[in-house]
Amino acid sequence: MGDYMLSFAGLSMGRHTFRYRLDDAFFACFPEGDIRQADVTVDLTLERTERLMRLHFDFAGRFKTACDRCLNELDCPVAFQDEVIVRFTADTDGKEDEDNLWWVEEHRDKLDLSQYLYETVALQRPIQMFCPEDETGRSTCNAAVVERMGAPERTKPAGALSEDNLAVLRSLKN
Numbered sequence: 152m153g154d155y156m157l158s159f160a161g162l163s164m165g166r167h168t169f170r171y172r173l174d175d176a177f178f179a180c181f182p183e184g185d186i187r188q189a190d191v192t193v194d195l196t197l198e199r200t201e202r203l204m205r206l207h208f209d210f211a212g213r214f215k216t217a218c219d220r221c222l223n224e225l226d227c228p229v230a231f232q233d234e235v236i237v238r239f240t241a242d243t244d245g246k247e248d249e250d251n252l253w254w255v256e257e258h259r260d261k262l263d264l265s266q267y268l269y270e271t272v273a274l275q276r277p278i279q280m281f282c283p284e285d286e287t288g289r290s291t292c293n294a295a296v297v298e299r300m301g302a303p304e305r306t307k308p309a310g311a312l313s314e315d316n317l318a319v320l321r322s323l324k325n
């Protein structure tokens with residue numbers, strides 16, 4: 152994806168800034184993910200020296216994803232920073248990229264950031280994400296969908312009154 156190609160050809164030593172916008176169209180290129188309707192701004196500060204580039208990313212925005220229990224739409228805020236060191240080398244043989252250390256051959260003059268940007272934002276989504284509970288501690292999931300999907304009910308602590316018990320007690324009080 153051309154818009155997410157970091158070109159450092161002829162970039163002088165020192166600090167440079169770039170901005171990327173991750174929107175619906177960007178995440179549509181990764182259909183395997185759970186992210187929809189995103190609006191995330193990435194501010195990149197690049198510090199170039201003779202042998203390496205220090206990339207400091209600042210992610211801010213939000214995306215929507217589906218509740219893992221009822222598929223209701225949930226809003227997920229995004230606000231975090233990440234840093235990657237890019238080292239130039241004559242030969243990348245035997246040099247493996249790590250999470251925050253990438254090796255780049257000296258003759259190259261650009262880097263495709265799209266996969267990195269996607270994975271980094273996607274990791275912000277918790278492995279399990281559910282609709283919030285209301286003020287009485289009851290799940291706000293779509294009950295009809297939960298029933299249809301056969302998802303297990305949230306386990307209640309032993310001895311706790313069930314919602315049905317509470318409803319009966321309330322009706323007795325009135």
Ligand SMILES: [Zn+2]
Nearest residue numbers: 218221282292
């Ligand atoms: Zn839900």
